[in-house]
Amino acid sequence: MLLTDAEIRKGRFIKYAAEGHYAATSYDVGVGEIVDTDGARYSEGGYVLKPQGIVWLISSETLMLPEDVTGHAHIRTSLCSDGLLALNTGIVDPNWNGPLSTAIVNFSKQPYRIKIGEKFLRISFYKHERPTYAAPVSISRKNYIDDKIGKAQTVFGRTFLNFEQISKEVSEKVVEDSKEKFIYRASIAALAFAFLTILISVATYSVPLIYSQPQKLSDLTEEIKNLRQEINDMRRGP
Structure with a gap:
């Protein structure tokens, strides 16, 4: 069952909630850390995200879900309209206690200024029967941010697609493939030429040998025919 704003407030699922972030059936978490x-x-002061740039946005709020409520997170439509895309949104599991975050990519052609407090993820809450097992997950804000710093430094590059590096690698690959294909085709052509040379030599020798003595071939054929006839007569007896 999808919960309304009143039910979300009553459930106290959001710590440090901002009143202006509630919608009819959802809550929009705001940027607390970049x-x-x-x-x-x-x-403080926000961050200017360049085209193809990536940053992690961490919510100022903390979600505290009971075991019979699941959250669904997705990026706000207004950010998508500005060319921003979230790389990791989805389910907020029951019994989750901690901030939320996502990696954001700027797919537009213009820099985008991300402001502290800006709404970035919309969370819908669904009440359901208690699952057979829902492991409690609780993480402090400090540990959560430290984890995202580690991922930011090790998982993603400075840009979503490093076009300059990709172009260089593709060009080198094309040149290398062209060299390999040229060597392969040249080898096949050399083998074919050698085989054709041998075939012509054999044909040049064999054809005159056969056709220069037609009479001898005819005589040999006649002798074989007579020999077969004699063998058949001997089998039939006197």
Whole structure:
């Protein structure tokens, strides 16, 4: 069952909630921390995300879900309209206690200024029967941010697609493949030429040998025919 704003408030699923972030059937978490790919943190003044750039956005709120409520997180439509895409959204499991985050990529052609407090993820809450088992997951804000800093430094590059590096690698691969294909085709052509040379030599020798003595071939054929006839007569007896 999808919960309404009143039910979300009553359930107290959100710690440090901002009143203006509630919608009819959801809550929009705001940016509390920004972590770039060098692991640097920005909690004041915001951050200018360049085209193809990647940063981690960490919520200022903490979600505290009971075992009979699941959250569904997705990026806000307004950010998508500005060319921003979240790389890791989805399910917030029952019994989760901690902040939320996502890696954001700027797919637009223009820099985008991310502001602290800006709404970035919309969370819908669904109440359901208690599962057979839902492991409690609780993480402090400090440990959560440290984990995201480690991922930012080790998992992603500075840009989503390093076009310059990709172009260089593709060009080198094309040249290398062309060299390999040229060597392969040249080898096949050399073998074919050698085989054709041998075939012509054999044909040049064999054809005159056969056709220069037609009479001898005819005589040999006649002798074989007579020999077969004699063998058949001997089998039939006197």
